Amino acid sequence: MESKTALKNSFKEKTQLYVIGLGPGHTDYILPKALKSLHEVSAVVGFSRAMESIDFVDNKKIIIKGLKDLKELYEKGEYESLGIIASGDPCYYGITNYVKNNISKDVKVVPGLSSFQYLSSRLALPWQDAYVGSMHGREESFIEKVKSYKLSFWLVDNKFTPKVLCEMLNKENIKGNAYVGENLSYDNERIFKGTIEEVTLEEFTELSVLVIERE
Structure with a gap:
């Protein structure tokens, strides 16, 4: 410049x-x-x-x-x-x-x-084969993509929160691990590691990234 x-x-x-x-x-x-x-x-x-x-x-x-x-x-x-x-x-x-x-x-x-790069590093989770999507202010074929890709990363918003998205997966009987990165890189950063079902029991802000690692 x-x-x-x-x-x-x-x-x-x-x-x-x-x-x-x-x-x-x-x-x-x-x-x-x-x-x-x-x-x-x-x-x-x-x-x-x-x-x-x-x-x-x-x-x-x-x-x-x-x-x-x-x-x-x-x-x-x-x-x-x-x-x-x-x-x-x-x-x-x-x-x-x-x-x-x-x-x-x-x-x-x-x-x-990107938040995807940051979170994958914090999880030590290679993501070259992952699907990368966004539910931020838009509707995407979330269920279809999760079924098609073993690993997927998602931006969320206040409507499609990690909890809501994992509830959708639960209804489809989709099993696997789920990771949520909230307030990434800040002092109040929170990284949750669990199953898809366990995420449905937690609350996260819209400043989060959801990772689904399907069985």
Whole structure:
């Protein structure tokens, strides 16, 4: 990435957008390239939770409440460059798709460590043969995919929680191990290891990742 001076000298008509992945949350897992980018852009933009992960960054920060705020900020053209921060890998059901479809195709992405990568490492569980899916704000053929893959990783939300998803598997008499990573990389991280049935007895927040290892 160019320095601030270079960005200012080259700025003509539009703001250069950067999408910067922050990884699972803790600063230890932010890539060096992302750290460098956070200091070089004209301003950093993101939601309040993501901003909490970069309180050490001495740069202008703009907290947005919705994606339309991001679009309006870009259209004002007040900054040579904007660094849009996002948790995890911003190219997996992340903000990159929204930016390209609604704001500008000219976007540079700095990758981040995904929650799947982090959790698989904490579990020492190789995942090259796993299915990776998301129930975050969308409906996917969850049962079908679990039946088709021995190992699957899932992003969850407040509707399809680990408990709800495992209850669905129970009704289908699907057996196996289940692992849940909650608040990954934070001080209050919780990693639960048990059976699918045991997960139905636990409560987890929507900030979780569910892993199913079918029998």
